[in-house]
Amino acid sequence: MKNLTYLFLLSITFLGCSSDDGDTTNVETMYFPSNTNNVWETKTPASLGWNESQLQPLRDYLIDKNTKSFMILVNGRIVMEEYYDGHTASTSWQWNSAGKTLVTTTTGIAQQEGLLNINDKVSTYLGEGWANAPIDKENLITSKNLLTMTSGLNDESNFVIPANLTYLADAGTRWSYHNVFQKLMDVVADASNQGFETYFNAKLKNKIGMDGFWNNGVIFKVYNSNTRSMARFGLLALNKGKWKNETIINETFFNQSITTSQNINPSYGYLWWLNGKGSYMVPGGQTVYPTNLVPDAPSDMYAAMGAEDQRIYVIPSKNMVVIRMGNASDPTNPNFALSGFDNALWQKLNAVFN
Numbered sequence: 001m002k003n004l005t006y007l008f009l010l011s012i013t014f015l016g017c018s019s020d021d022g023d024t025t026n027v028e029t030m031y032f033p034s035n036t037n038n039v040w041e042t043k044t045p046a047s048l049g050w051n052e053s054q055l056q057p058l059r060d061y062l063i064d065k066n067t068k069s070f071m072i073l074v075n076g077r078i079v080m081e082e083y084y085d086g087h088t089a090s091t092s093w094q095w096n097s098a099g100k101t102l103v104t105t106t107t108g109i110a111q112q113e114g115l116l117n118i119n120d121k122v123s124t125y126l127g128e129g130w131a132n133a134p135i136d137k138e139n140l141i142t143s144k145n146l147l148t149m150t151s152g153l154n155d156e157s158n159f160v161i162p163a164n165l166t167y168l169a170d171a172g173t174r175w176s177y178h179n180v181f182q183k184l185m186d187v188v189a190d191a192s193n194q195g196f197e198t199y200f201n202a203k204l205k206n207k208i209g210m211d212g213f214w215n216n217g218v219i220f221k222v223y224n225s226n227t228r229s230m231a232r233f234g235l236l237a238l239n240k241g242k243w244k245n246e247t248i249i250n251e252t253f254f255n256q257s258i259t260t261s262q263n264i265n266p267s268y269g270y271l272w273w274l275n276g277k278g279s280y281m282v283p284g285g286q287t288v289y290p291t292n293l294v295p296d297a298p299s300d301m302y303a304a305m306g307a308e309d310q311r312i313y314v315i316p317s318k319n320m321v322v323i324r325m326g327n328a329s330d331p332t333n334p335n336f337a338l339s340g341f342d343n344a345l346w347q348k349l350n351a352v353f354n
Contacts, residue, residue, distance in 0.1 A: 030319070031076035032235065032244045033228075035209030040228070043077045045352070054351040055080075061348050065309070065329035065341060068093060069227040073321040076235050083227075084326075092212065092224045093325045096306030099223035100181055100271035101257075102204065102233065104147060105241075106196070107184050108253040108270075109203045116191040118143040122183060125190040130183065133167035140171040146184050147270040148261040149175050160220060175264035177283035181271060182220045208232045208243045227325055234312040234321035237302075258302040267293045275301040296346040309341045322349070 033040040045052055059082065062070050068087035072080040083089065095102075110116050116125065121139050123130060131138045131153060145151045152169040155178040165180060185196040192199045197214050205212065210232050212225025236242075237258075241249035257270035260277060265288075267273060267280035276299025279290045292299065297313070304312040308328040314321055329341035 028075045028319075030239060033076070033209065033232070035207075038228075041077045043074060043079050045079055048074060048079065050079075050352050051354065054348070058348045058352055061345070062324075065345075066327035066331070067324060067329075068326035069323070070325075071227055071231050071321075071323040073231055073235060073238075073323075075319045076238075078231075081227075087325075089228065090226055092226055094306075094310070095223045095225070095230065095304075096308060096310045098230075098304035098306035098310045098312055100306075101237070101304040101312070102200065102223055103181065103184050103188075104257050104271045105233075105236075105249050105254075106188055106200045106204055107143065107147065108241075108249045108257065110188050110191055110199070112250050112253065116143065116187060118147060122146065122187060125187045126183065130162065130186075131165035131167075132162050133165065137167045137170065142171065143184060143187055144261075145171045146181050146187075147257075149177055149181070149268060149271075150262050150264070151178065151180050153178065153180050158220075172262070175262060175268065175281060176286070177281075179220045185221065204248060207246065207248050208236050227323055230312060230325065231321060231323050234304075234314055234323060237304075237312070237314045238316065238319065238321050269302070273303045273305050275299055275303070294342045294346055296343050296350060305342075309339055311342070318353075 031041050045055060062082065063084050067084055068091070069084070070080065070082045071078065081089075083091075087093070107116070107118065111118055119142055122141050122143055123139055128135055128138065131141070133153065137152070141151050141153070150172050152167065152171045152174050154164065154166040154168045155176040157164045158179045160179050160182055168174065188199055189196045200214075204210075210225060210229040212223055212229050214221045214223055216222075236248060237254075240251045241247060241254040242251070258272050258274060259269055260266045260274065261269045265281040266277035267275070273293060275293045275297050278292065279288050280293045281288055294301065294303075298315045298317055300317050301313055301315045303314065309324060309326065311324040312321065324345070329339060333339065
């Protein structure tokens with residue numbers, strides 16, 4: 001009887017404990033907003049023990065770096081929601097390459113429905129000749145190679161037209177950030193026998209109550225939505241593909257998406273960027289940098305990153321999602337994904353959280 005009493009007390013102690021980083025929010029139930037209205041539960045920074053004196057320096061930094069909107073969710077609840085420079089809660093803004101992760105998720109959904117297999121060669125769905133490479137080299141390229149940026153196709157131009165998709169290296173032997181990933185949209189369209197956006201809307205967007213649309217950007221199709229819709233997708237990602245009680249994308253595929261996907265750039269999964277891996281590569285180069293992607297961010301963070309610093313940061317250890325939309329933090333260097341903005345922002349955030 002004493003042993004049972006001890007185990008009961010011990011279990012209560014564990015339930016009341018915080019995570020290793022001192023965050024106590026992990027004992028709270030995950031919240032999901034309604035799909036049919038704009039009601040969203042909130043929490044105050046004070047209730048989480050944040051350093052409120054550091055919130056204004058954070059806001060000043062966001063404004064100085066051309067931010068349009070900024071949100072922090074903890075356990076799904078809004079703790080901070082800010083709009084600047086005429087931006088509002090209903091304004092749509094482009095995700096840029098952060099939208100790649102929407103393509104990843106939609107591809108995974110098509111696979112779980114048995115419509116495709118990411119290990120099949122792309123030509124299974126698009127036919128031979130979709131690239132301007134020798135057929136034997138083209139047939140090495142799988143949908144998984146497109147998800148991991150290892151197609152081996154020439155990355156000199158980001159305009160994805162057949163003439164530009166020439167052979168550079170065997171698939172799987174070279175990592176290079178390239179817009180050829182968008183051929184996955186064609187794979188999904190062919191496999192599902194409908195337009196990509198139609199399938200995406202039915203299987204992902206509508207399931208989690210997002211708004212938004214795909215439009216034809218200068219280089220590739222770009223997703224546009226309001227900030228809360230970006231946050232909804234971040235919350236789905238925090239919950240490993242489950243929305244309320246419904247599995248949107250199975251956890252096995254999602255976990256693969258946020259795990260190092262190849263042995264060349266450890267900080268890259270299936271179009272998701274990964275922190276805490278010790279080294280990384282950046283778009284437009286082959287240099288390997290021997291440090292974490294965002295050194296001052298939590299090591300378990302995974303992120304959707306788009307040009308001009310469109311961001312979804314997901315931090316499981318804090319049950320947290322952070323969203324940033326806006327113009328480039330540095331207009332002289334709009335970049336394709338990673339920028340110095342990330343680490344400086346996390347220094348500001350750490351001052352708030354600690």
